[in-house]
Amino acid sequence: MSDPAYFQTFVETARPEQGPPRLAALRAEMADMGLDGFIVPRADAFQGEYVAPHDDRLAWLTGFTGSAGHCVVLAEKAGVFVDGRYRLQVRNQVAEDYTPVDWPEISLAEWINAQAAQGARIGIDPWLLSVDQAERLEGDLDNARLVRTDNLVDRVWPNQPAPPMGPVTAHPVQLAGEAHGDKIARLAQTLAPADHAVITQPDSLAWLLNIRGSDIPRNPVPHGFAVLHATGRVSLFMAAAKLTALGEHLGDAVTLHGPEDFLAALAGLEGVVGIDPATCPLAVLDALEAAEIEVHRADDPCLLPKACKNPTEIAGARAAHHRDGQAMCRFLAWLDRTAPGDLHETDVARRLETFRRETGALLDIAFETISGAGPHGAIVHYRVTEKTDAPIEAGQLLLVDSGGQYRDGTTDVTRTIAIGAVGDEECRNYTRVLKGMIAVSRLRWPAGLAGRDIDPFARQALWQAGLDYGHGTGHGVGAYLSVHEGPQRIARTGQVPLKPGMILSNEPGFYREGAYGIRIENLVVVQKAAELPGQTVAEMLSFETLTYVPLDRRLIVQEMLTRDERDWIDEYHAECRTRLAEGLDPETRLWLEAATAPLGA
Template sequence: MFQKFQETAAPEQGPGRLAALRDVLAAEALHGFIVPRSDAHQGEYVAPRDDRLAWLTGFTGSAGYCVALRDSAGVFVDSRYRVQVKAQVADVYTPVDWPEVGLAEWIGEALPEGGRVGFDPWLQAVEPLRALQGKLESVTLERCDNLVDRIWEDQPAPPMGRVFVQSLELAGEAHGDKIARLAGTLGRAKTAVITLPDSIAWLLNIRGSDIARNPVAHGFALLHSDGTLTLFMEHEKLSDLGDHLGPQVSVAPPESFLAAIATLGGPVAIDPATCPVIVADTLAEAGVEMIEAQDPCVLPKACKNEVEIAGSRAAHLRDGAAMVRFLAWLDAQPPGSLSEIDVVTALEGERRATNALRDISFETISGTGAHGAIVHYRVTEKTNARVEDGHLLLVDSGGQYVDGTTDITRTVAVGRVGEEEAHAFTRVLRGMIGISRARWPKGLAGRDLDALARVPLWEAGLDYGHGTGHGVGSYLCVHEGPQRLARTGTVPLMEGMILSNEPGFYREGAYGIRIENLIVVSGAPLLAGATVPEMLSFETLTYVPIDRRLIVTEMLTRAETDWLNAYHATCRARLEPLVEGATKDWLIAATEPL
């Protein structure tokens, strides 16, 4: 099994660890210390060595902060984790609704007379720190070494996973051509600093294993305007690459990174959203001119080429057949006979049976009943619940295949489900269909489309707290920027971008609903008489039946019904040749038209 079910949160250890941190604060004459969930590379995902937020507080979500002061400690979490955090942190920590309450506001109220709050300059990016500093009037932020590392006696070692080649047949463009292409976009900059692990992996057509579920390796890179690149990564990780990197790429040890950037002739481009403060400090101290610009890999990586899109289609077809085998099996089990762990185990088994699975793309969310309302619920041996009659079972999962990354959520009925749940499910489905059917002029961003998924819920005074969709990598991270379907999605949607389409609804303490397909932005055919010549639309990548038993058909419009029937007909046509026996019978029944 890729997925394990041990309890990783340790609320009972939080008070002692916080007390030890406060001893260090006193010794350093600091009033507080900021603990983000980040590492020196500023990606979303961290290795066990860098999971300081979880070690200190017990909170295991994928985003958040702790601000530990001498007499109070806030754990800042967004709407996805507000149920989860209550169960994972001890009462010495105060959960804070973030970003509604910002770090600066909270720190300013906690230290009204001023004070000194420390932070690790490797773990804070330039722009977030600048914004924080700009809002603090009397509190001083001070660079220091990592105070959590001082008290973490059994801190894991840095990851040292081997790096391997993502072949040209899967990447669609040689890494030398990528380097040359991006070097030509640097403008005045002579060098661009790259810290994001997935940017480096994409640019060099390599993959790694330093982060669970995400095939990336830790390192830094300098992209030079002359079409060369310096990679700062341990040679031991690169021993399986042979001559793949070629003469354009030189390799240096990571510990030489700061010294190397101090010798650069400017201007040097840094991405203020992801560049660690210590990098900007080093450049400034060396007198090197800096230009703030987006990581040059981010947008090209997001716009998948035809080879990557074809690979994603193939991966989703393979994954869809595994999902259908799982759903057919699930429906055959009597209510109450399964646990949440049984569900996870069975689904991973079907994906493994493809003989193509490299990893799961994230920890499978298998939430029955009230657990479904915990947006990023992770089942453990301690929380494992029975899947009972009358429950909704929410299963959010995905696979990592060399040709694509998948992410799919299906919410299914177990036995007889109530009318409230069916009405909410239908509203969520209508929102998902609204995104799927969307056509829009080029230049619009995710924030311009996000409401399409929410209108059916808004009509009933309902909503959900997370975004409607995130970007997805090509055998890379399942969460990828800069594209988003969300109120915060400001980047125009462009052809080749893969996103999730996953509206939901959550009744805390009762049930959760989410329906998710992956979609890719594509050109929309010109309609007769149209006055907007360039339109975009979405191509659906995920083809797995949606539970018809939960649909209140009279709530659907004719256009929505037609879309769903066409979707199910395509599910049947694409998947029927890949399954047999009872699974084929289930598929045929599950895709009957409404």
């Protein structure tokens, strides 16, 4: 079971009253450095979505614990920039000394241009901004300039946690589907015109070397850097103490160096060096340019190969989703027997984790479980704490978004559950969200289309009612790696063509502030679609559904469905019975039979 601190996201640092004195301490450092501002992103040197406690500077400074955002601290104002997922959360977590800013609608540069004095010097830690972020920001500033400095938050943070030193383990080829030596050799041939490629993303490093780590909670990735050489060798910069369990796994093609040697090694490279400007820290580009090394900008060479899962990884995903689906059935059956009762949101999250652990295969949960009752469900990435923990009451919707990390795959599933009888509005909006999820599930499309082309199908039923949701429809998912994985996504901003083997979430939603939230999520994998008679398109793609967990039939307004949608639901539920019944306890099996009965039965 998770430590009780699991429900205390970043323990004491999320209290709004702690923000003002910390803000004052940071401003004193700014004044000593002759700076008019300082930017605190929610980022680490590896530019991952999730950060270790050592790097959670944004949460420590402001109290905001979301997975994306920035704080721009000026002498008189401090803006906290958050996207649509966190607009409600940020208002609950930060003190009045901070001003929430709707981002990306308002960019950092726009806000600084409006708020900072002419000639303002804005400090940045060059390890915490990617090349793209820094250059875009610098280019958009009219009345200020960026000044590289060490991290001022670290100067004023007493008892800052130490950098993580989690052990690294080998990921067996039986689950990876390809030996890491073969991956290195294959990708080394793709680097031209570069002679070397800098790899800074933890999941790319883990995938390339068939290793898994424990430096980030819930994400089995190690912190480190690497350089992939066109000669078919890899220079790995990681603390040797983390690698003691690997034995001879890395082999002769990988040379180990201490992380403190990374910048000096970059400066000593000969030839052209490739960097991914979207994820490479600005500090890396600075080091290469200072050494007068030619830089080639290109995507991380691991990005697409990692995203396009091989048959072994897809088979592992199916197996992981099968055991996870059975755990979810046990959970939903228990919830129906127990709720409302004396249950609170934390009880739900803990009990769900227990059912996953009882599979005997769970290594960790995939992210902090979202268990939001009533109005908490409207906070898209709500994280229950002991302070916010609310009772689950009759007449509410309960939104539960959760997942598991298994050796053979990563799961992520959301179900919205009726606690007793709920209102007509909730049912009609649930049905609209469900129609969107079904539309994406059934879709066939010509190869070459991107996530932005798929996204409107999820929203059509909501748009027809004048409704929408403020997040993307789907994110990529790793193979026993990060639950959020790029570059693929189903969203207005998703520009990467979808390719066979990519695993994505399919999760439309709707949120009524102060009242309820609805989200339904399955994971799907892109596959080649069967050819149809008379087909003229050279190649069509479709989705295979990975997640089989019953939907809440009590929330479905059947007259709002088309015949095809009704058939899809009945077929999906029949497949849930076929896949999940065997091995369930008798009580849960009875619940499954009732929960998956045909509509109208």
